[in-house]
Amino acid sequence: MSSEGQLQLREAELTKLVSRFATKDGTNLTRISSLEFIRSVKPLKPIHTMHEPALCIVLQGRKLVSVNGEEFFYRKGDYLVVAVDLPVIGEILEASETEPYLCLRLNFNLLQIAEVSKEYKQHGTNKGISERGIFVDQTDEVIVEALIRLVKLLHTPEDTEVLAPLIIKEILYRIMQGKHGDRVKNLAAKGSKLSEVAAALYYLKKYFSREIKIDELAKQVNLSPSALYHHFKQVTTMTPIQYQRALRLQEARRLIIGEDIKAADAAFKVGYESPSYFNREYRKMFGKPPGIDRKENLKIYNT
Template sequence: MESLERLAGLLRRHATVEGLQRTAIPGVSVVRSGALTMPMPVVYEPTLCLIAQGRKQVMLGTTAYVYHPAKYLIASVDLPVTGSVIEASEEAPYLSLVLDLDMAELSDLALRHPLADEADAAPSSGIVLNDTTPALLDAAVRLVGLLDTPDDIEALSPLVVREILYRLLTCPGNGLVRQMAKANSRLNQIARAIAWLREHYNEPFRIDDLADIAGMGRSTFHAHFKAVTSMSPLEFRTQLRLQEARRLMVAEAMDAAGAGYRVGYESPSQFSRDYARMFGMPPAKDAGRLRGSAETAAR
């Protein structure tokens, strides 16, 4: 409890703006929210999310993951999710530490510290929740505490980050992290296909081509892809397309037809149907609402 209070105090001091804020420590961000937030789509890259105060819900497909100070979240591959802060107030804001997971460091640690009963199991969901341990929390406090002594960051932050990765690898129930660390694991085979989809989401593709990229047979690939992402490859691509279309309309003021075409839709009506299904309203109306909210917040 003392370590959790110390982490919350550090985050309260260094998370000076609403939302995600990069820090001087490479790969480390802090998050603050003084209010509940609407569900917002985002792509989670391989990440540790450790909450010091508040509560958040992430939807991957139709599966909800709720995490809080007693449970941290690991995202193992690039995943399009919808996230919302579900417990926060100005007096007790949502406070979180986000650490990008370094695959090279994880792999080196897994080689140096193998588990006796380690096996390459079939991948489960690409997101896992696990218990926050005192050792992990203590390391997180020391990592964020380096923001108070910036001259120490270059020398000490790699050591503390490596300790955190070691804690993740050796925590009971973290088989997913072990799979992330193994280059030839089923999870990393799926990750190769996901990386290709993220780069080519606006192009047509065949499932057989994705299976070849992953080095799997078609049926095996489809089963493992859905286990990791909770979606089929086509559903995954649709989410990527719609998230990018929304960004284009809000950030670059592109019209709905142009945004749909840019992300790979040939039919404006199909784009509108898919968009309304995901975001709850037609594209132009949703984009106008979001632009209006941003302008109001800026005043």
Template sequence: MVTKERNAHTRLIQLVDQYTSVENRFETPIAGLILSRWDTPTQASSNMLDASLCLIAQGKKQVILGEEIYTYDAEHFLFTAIDLPVISQIIDASPEKPYLGILLKLDPYALAQLMLEAHVPFKHRTEDKKGLAVGELTHELTNAFVRLLELIQTPEDIQILSPLIIKEILYRLLMSPQGDRLKRIAATGTNGHRIVKAIEWLKHNFSKPLSIDDLANSMGMSSSSFHQHFRDITSMSPLQYQKRMRLSEARRLLITEDLDVSSASIQVGYESLSQFSREYKRFFGMPPSEDLRKN
């Protein structure tokens, strides 16, 4: 790293370390900005990753989507333009050099609006269409995150300045080598954008029976085209996606809402408790009753 890049990175480490010194997850007063800290590597765990831009100030993390493995560190960022069920694991962390992570939630509609405002060029291409990718972290992006985190120290400035800095971050992401992948999903009228709308519908209706034909038709797509584009972006079928959303929500209900196993399974749309338990164990590595006891 050159001197100014090293200084920005050092400052980023200092800020995340400072804000996470008391708790390992800090939801900052800046909407959608979350910081995390781990002193040891973690076990691989299944979770829903929100549409977000993820940076690591220090350490290394691995994310698995379908059969693909994505590894990123302090020199790379990871982003997903849609909510995705992934398996994640922190693979480099120690008490001396803890893992220090930054997550900024993304709004696909804000990205689409920014593309219009800035006249960001968009080209249809045929390469990898997955909604998750790793890119090289630039000094400009690092510097923008440093300025965003420094706003936490002056709360009176957050309301006015944070939207401006976040807009800069989104612009730099769109203009990065990985930007075309994001544009295909954010741009209104593309098949990627239709899949974003379908996922938004699934997020609010995952407990209901799913008709692929009806959902595809409501998005203005044929069933075969919808299924193919959905798999291209998420690495899974719509039914697999719905199942993972159900299981992730069930786990949240069990652990944070104190629901019993039967009530949680019914609330997320399962009619068979035995089927729920089998699929839960397959996804999270243990039966729901055992998971509940451990947490």
């Protein structure tokens, strides 16, 4: 059998395994805390979210993820890697009752990348170059095979604690071997521009409600303001100010819809002093004022 035929068989096996655990629409959590399955029997309208670092493999259907207007399409046979925290808009484009959208998501963090880089001597190249912190690549048989073994552990919980971390390391190693692997390797490479931008993202995420000047942020990550501005935009598609604004508005939206907090109070909590300015910014990002947005989207936060 050809290598392409072998891959298709493995993908079919993985899809069947995931289908057994993805029993409801939405996000299906598993015994492996970093492993999730997403299912939908119908296309879904665009949803704003803060996407944390993860590997996402579509097994059925098709999805669009956009970052500040830049679009990334992926479908069966593709995987998406989000290497740093990014505000994204996700939209499920193809799904049906007979063939639901099905996605496997494996979350990871910088510590795991650092461990794999050190253990397997995966050192990034082109450390002075910054590239997008998100990319799409094609799946191959070795990645799918490792994912099958990971999902099968859900049938033997007694083995999970020992074997799951080893298989996850293997999967991250395989991603690092791909054509975009340097983007992941450089997250943990001391002195790389991507690692410095990642540090700036962490600082903004931690202190997003404060007023942060570009000089202060640049000093935190040992870059000049101009260098930080350039590399930050290369990695995230946006400026530090735009990124901080997205963090604030995403959190405000979570508070308004998810915790039933008044818009003015949410605005104050995330760092806005003017409710009217907050409402304008909110409408610009989400397409409608907070009150209407809450009424229309309560189901998203309650499912």
